[in-house]
Amino acid sequence: MASPRPFSRYEFMIAWRYLRARRAEGGVSVMTWISLIGITLGVMALIATLAVRAGFRAEYVDTILGANAHSTVYYGPTTFYNELTEENYINPGRIEDYDALAAKIAQIPGVTRATPVIRGQVMASQGDAANVAEVYGVTLDVLSSMERIADPETSAGNLADFDRGVAIGIGLARELGLMVGGKIQLTAPQGAKTPFGTTPRRESYDVAYIFSAGRYDIDRTRIYMPMAEAQSFFNREGVADEIEVFVTDPERVDDWTLPLLQAAGERGQVWTWRDASGDFLRALDIEDNVMFLILGILVLIASMNITSGLIMLVKNKGRDIGILRTMGLTEGAVLRVFFLCGAFTGVIGTIAGVVLGVILSLNVEHIMAFLNWASNGGAWNASVRGIYELPAKLRGIDIAKAVGLSLILSFVVTIFPARRAARMNPVEALRYE
Structure with a gap:
């Protein structure tokens, strides 16, 4: 059985x-x-x-990905010798042919967008309130493509008015007591060049747009300024500081590092969002x-x-x-x-x-x-x-x-x-x- x-x-x-x-x-x-x-x-x-x-x-x-580039291409600084003063000087990495370089990078398979950017540190103030801020000089098209920045549910103001003012984070607006239509004063340490040296530059701008990127540190310190105005404000006429690159798969952003370096040339360097936040x-x-x-x-x-x-x-x-x-x-x-x-x-x-x-x-x-x-x-x-x-x-x-x-x-x-x-x-x- x-x-x-x-x-x-x-x-x-x-x-x-x-x-x-x-x-x-x-x-x-x-x-x-x-x-x-x-x-x-x-x-x-x-x-x-x-x-x-x-x-x-x-x-x-x-x-990170909703308010920042997936990868950044920039030129490293170079050192040159001034025969008149017999001193070595450091020439910061500026991209002169930024439009051509951006177009070249945009042709790389998998790259969805490549845009030149101006970056600089300023003191932002309104009345007696002040805070350190980082300015990004971009175009309206670039700003509109950032999902977190252009989200109408978390922003105030009309993004179409960006060319007539600046866009600031909601944390910075709260600390300075600003609303859409208000005035913000920006002071840059490297301003106008005079016979007596370089003097700080101070300008007032209309607040055209207030955004929330979902990150406390970004909302508290970031300002977006029209590209042409940023070039003038930071003495960057005809140059850009970096090329921001967006790819189809941000999780595999390292796969594009070598092609980006090849497109940028000998002085080119690449910094990805994983490099910034990897630790x-x-x-x-x-x-x-x-x-x-x-x-x-x-x-x-x-x-x-x-x-x-x-x-x-x-x-x-x-x-x-x-x-x-x-x-x-x-x-x-x-x-x-x-x-x-x-x-x-x-x-x-x-x-x-x-x-x-x-x-x-x-x-x-x-x-x-x-x-x-x-x-x-x-x-x-x-x-x-x-x-x-x-x-x-x-x-x-x-x-x-x-x-x-x-x-x-x-x-x-x-x-x-x-x-x-x-x-x-x-x-x-x-x-x-």
């Missing part, structure tokens, strides 16, 4: 009956309930943490791995309680094990029955944890809004975190990692007490019955 196949229906039935039995009947113990709740909370915390970490990284990268992103990846390890240990601790609960269940069910063995149940069948008891606990706890983790992840923004309200804005400080809100991004791979870790740990810790039950001698189990 052929023996029943492993994990037959009756094995599931016996295991489920043991789990449903009252404690007085030798059923589920308090330790099993503790392990069930622990696994649920551990999986929930793991999924929510991974979702928040993924959302934070995605939002941070999006703010921070690598730190985020390390933190993700550490958080996964820590929360994985918490799930392991909760899973270990399954062992305690099953040991108590095996002890209480010693008589039943002896009867089942005398009825013909094999050691393997007994092992699978108690393995299923522990597996049920892990599976149920994992499913509950996934449900609660998804619900928590989908409501992170509301929870953080409540915590900010309760703590008067202390729960999330944009000046420290960089971005204004804590988003969550649920990814299938993160849920799969949490589920896989929980189930594997739950199944592994179940094997020891299940083997103990299988090796129980039926004669010893029924000796005193």
Whole structure:
């Protein structure tokens, strides 16, 4: 007579009956309930943490790519010797044929746009308020193509009026007390050249547009100025400081570094968004791995309680094990029955944890809004975190990692007490019955 196949229906039935039995009947113990709740909370915390970490990284990268070039081409400084003064001078890298270079770069496959830019540091002021700012001299077409800057839902003013003024970040506008139509004074250290030397240049501009890039540091320090006006203001007539390059796949921006260097020539240098933020992103990846390890240990601790609960269940069910063995149940069948008891606990706890983790992840923004309200804005400080809100991004791979870790740990810790039950001698189990 052929023996029943492993994990037959009756094995599931016996295991489920043991789990449903009252404690007085030798059923589920308090330790099993503790392990069930622990696994649920551990999986929930793991999924929510991974979702928040993924959302934070995605939002941070999006703010970078939505308000900055994917890659920047510039010329390195050169040193020349002045025979009259017998001194060495450093000639800053200026791009004279910037239109031709931009057109050449734009022809590289995968490059969507290449635009010359003027950059300079200024002191921005209005009345008694002042702040250091960075000016970007660009054209209206370039500014309109920046998704974060040109977003009408997070901006004020008409972007079409950019040629008649400047665009400033919302943080800078708040610090200086400015609104659209107001006047902002910009002071550059390198201004007009006179017989007595270079004097600072100070000009007033209309605030034509106020934007929010989603990043605290950008909104607090950035100003966009029309290209021609920036050339005049910073004494850059006929030259540009750099060429900003946008590509089809910003995540693979390093693939374009060599073609950009070849197009720029011997003096050309390339600086990508990964070069600027790579250390921070690598730190985020390390933190993700550490958080996964820590929360994985918490799930392991909760899973270990399954062992305690099953040991108590095996002890209480010693008589039943002896009867089942005398009825013909094999050691393997007994092992699978108690393995299923522990597996049920892990599976149920994992499913509950996934449900609660998804619900928590989908409501992170509301929870953080409540915590900010309760703590008067202390729960999330944009000046420290960089971005204004804590988003969550649920990814299938993160849920799969949490589920896989929980189930594997739950199944592994179940094997020891299940083997103990299988090796129980039926004669010893029924000796005193």
